[in-house]
Amino acid sequence: MSESTRPRVRARFPIGPWVPGVVLPIAVGVVGILASLLVLQDALLLVGVVLSIATAVRVRSATPWLLVALLAVGQLSRDPAGLDASLSALVLGLHVLVVLVLLARAVPVRSRLQLAALGPAALTTGLVQVLAQVLAALLLASQGRLEVLPAASTVGGALLVLLAGVLVLTRRVDRED
Numbered sequence: 001m002s003e004s005t006r007p008r009v010r011a012r013f014p015i016g017p018w019v020p021g022v023v024l025p026i027a028v029g030v031v032g033i034l035a036s037l038l039v040l041q042d043a044l045l046l047v048g049v050v051l052s053i054a055t056a057v058r059v060r061s062a063t064p065w066l067l068v069a070l071l072a073v074g075q076l077s078r079d080p081a082g083l084d085a086s087l088s089a090l091v092l093g094l095h096v097l098v099v100l101v102l103l104a105r106a107v108p109v110r111s112r113l114q115l116a117a118l119g120p121a122a123l124t125t126g127l128v129q130v131l132a133q134v135l136a137a138l139l140l141a142s143q144g145r146l147e148v149l150p151a152a153s154t155v156g157g158a159l160l161v162l163l164a165g166v167l168v169l170t171r172r173v174d175r176e177d
Helices: 006-012 023-039 043-057 063-076 086-106 115-142 151-176
Strands: 018-020 112-114
Touching (some): 112 115
């Protein structure tokens, strides 16, 4: 490829904003630790934090799925009478954790991830999140525990859908040019 054709190739295939690939495993660890702090108690909290760190280091192993299982068991082992808005936060955290794990498995650590590529995953996660938060609100309402509406996570899901829509639309506009 000669120097005269390179600018034209770059003009046809613009590279948008990007983040280093190492951000994804770090985000997996942070979300895992936050979810562990929210749900787990006593000795399980320490296990959850250690498992979150191990998940960030070894994202392509079975460790992330052990963490998800531990968080689910931790929520199930809690007193059902104490069911509150933390259920909505856990639902949001688990969805984000699973999506980040799947992305971190696909994107090499030394690569760059274009933010526009996150659009379809964010759109799907946001749509699932809105439905899951409605179900969580119904569950809380059925037990008379809806003192605190899980509005933050529902609004978060809606904003995620909006952001994904913007990312998908900008990709389509780039393709049409």
